[in-house]
Amino acid sequence: MTKKRILDGIKVLDLTRFFSGPQCTLFLAGLGAEVIKIDDPRVGDPTAFSPPFAGPQGVSFERRSPHDMGIAYLKRARAKKSTTVNLKSTEGKELFMRMARSADVVVENFSAGVADRLGIGYDVLREINPGLVYCSLTGYGSTGPARNLKAYDLMVQAAVGLMSITGHAEAGPTKAGSPLSDAIAGLFAAFGVVAALNYRQRTGHGQSVDVSMADCLLSLILDEPLDCYRELGLAFQQGNRIMRFSPFNAYKSADGWVTLGTASNDDWSTLLDLMGRPDLKDDPDIMSVAWRLSNNATVDELVSTWTATLATSEIEQRLHSAKIPCSAVRTIDDVLACEQTIARNMTVSLWNPLAEAAMNVKAAAFPLRFGHADVGYDTAAPVPGEHTEAVLREMAGVDSVELQRLRERRII
Known part of the structure; x- marks a missing residue:
């Protein structure tokens, strides 16, 4: 009907x-x-x-x-x-x-x-x-x-x-x-x-x-508190980052680029395990969201060192299995051929x-x-x-x- x-x-x-x-x-x-x-x-x-x-x-x-x-x-x-x-x-x-x-x-x-x-x-x-x-x-x-x-x-x-x-x-x-x-x-x-x-x-x-x-x-x-950035000591141009989460960026992989982000310390702890760095969980600074937000460059260097060693598809597979949001940075050709787009x-x-x-x-x-x-x-x-x-x-x-x-x- x-x-x-x-x-x-x-x-x-x-x-x-x-x-x-x-x-x-x-x-x-x-x-x-x-x-x-x-x-x-x-x-x-x-x-x-x-x-x-x-x-x-x-x-x-x-x-x-x-x-x-x-x-x-x-x-x-x-x-x-x-x-x-x-x-x-x-x-x-x-x-x-x-x-x-x-x-x-x-x-x-x-x-x-x-x-x-x-x-x-x-x-x-x-x-x-x-x-x-x-x-x-x-x-x-x-x-x-x-x-x-x-x-x-x-x-x-x-x-x-x-x-x-x-x-x-x-x-x-x-x-x-x-x-x-x-x-x-x-x-x-x-x-x-x-x-x-x-x-x-x-x-x-x-x-x-x-x-x-x-x-x-x-x-x-204006959903983003842009009028508060200056008081928070943030630059207005954050690139791919977001002021509430760290890590949250695009990272170079062995064959392209991948985006990933952790919205909680549980996600961050899981990511540290996946990166082979469980030792960092004992560092109170690394486990502090506030510290990571103030030291994004250090966090990004840590993550990018890991992503650079793996193919994008491998990173996606590992992070998806761990329920950590991520995506390859797709070209338009990739998007048109993507199984999700087609489905x-x-x-x-x-x-x-x-x-x-x-x-x-x-x-x-x-x-x-x-x-x-x-x-x-x-x-x-x-x-x-x-x-x-x-x-x-x-x-x-x-x-x-x-x-x-x-x-x-x-x-x-």
Whole structure:
């Protein structure tokens, strides 16, 4: 029997571009919402035909065939429908209003104030659809002195302090390797939309959801007591270490790198046995967490002397058997081939609708599992504009004559 989906029947109008907004609506699509992308017919989705590309001849930074499409689009537009409407035109805005009357959710990541200037902000839309959930996703939110600043992930990581605590002091400010603020904000936005839908179900009222990339990232960073580091005599850039545990780092093995950490003295005592150094258990300094935290370099030298003599797989086997957390430092190729990744079905090959073929490019599958509901991206990214006619017929009551006129006037 086919399971129901979490957001079955929920219609989402997706006005987002680039990463943070499309990440939000991708998650909503994975939960079963009908996500309808709305792009400008003159320029379309900026990622659809932007590098890097995937096509019949492989991946490249140049578009080598008419069937090549942007990898970012093929990932972020999965399980969505694609329409085109010129929202800067009077007729296009009126079309959108007709669609919004029967929508459940609108998600946009314009700069602060742009939706209001276009005449499609929350205050306008709630008049025609009081139950609407309206999610705005911006770099710094809709309030505060930074609300009008343009922001990319690099700037947000810098603005909330993540770059000041990442890496090593001698390397200078370092960002995380992936665009975390975009991805995290997209997740928070999806969470906010689902929460608002739950609220609507209980009260009958829709509402706006204001998501700031900076706020979302800061809310995760400040679980660490960073404001206390100076008083504790700690450097802000801890590298791979964490201020509560020692040892806790990445260590060179005989054939690669391995991470390990001990969260208790029992774990540390077990590790000393595995390293052939039970004699150190009689040293009160070595057995003191406070001493080890203050003398991390000494502890790391002790551990790395041991790891350097063994293959990574041997270290993992010994530590896993002893219930001590550890992992090889895997490359992306290693991750894609990992038994755990495969067992969880966490990657899929991208389908290019123009080439009508699977690409040799992997994307992440939907990361949640439910016992009594289906989830996942059940369709590939669409051809841009593929669903314009069907969606406008259903949601805006447009007939064939009006469709033709709208195309001629380049409204769609």
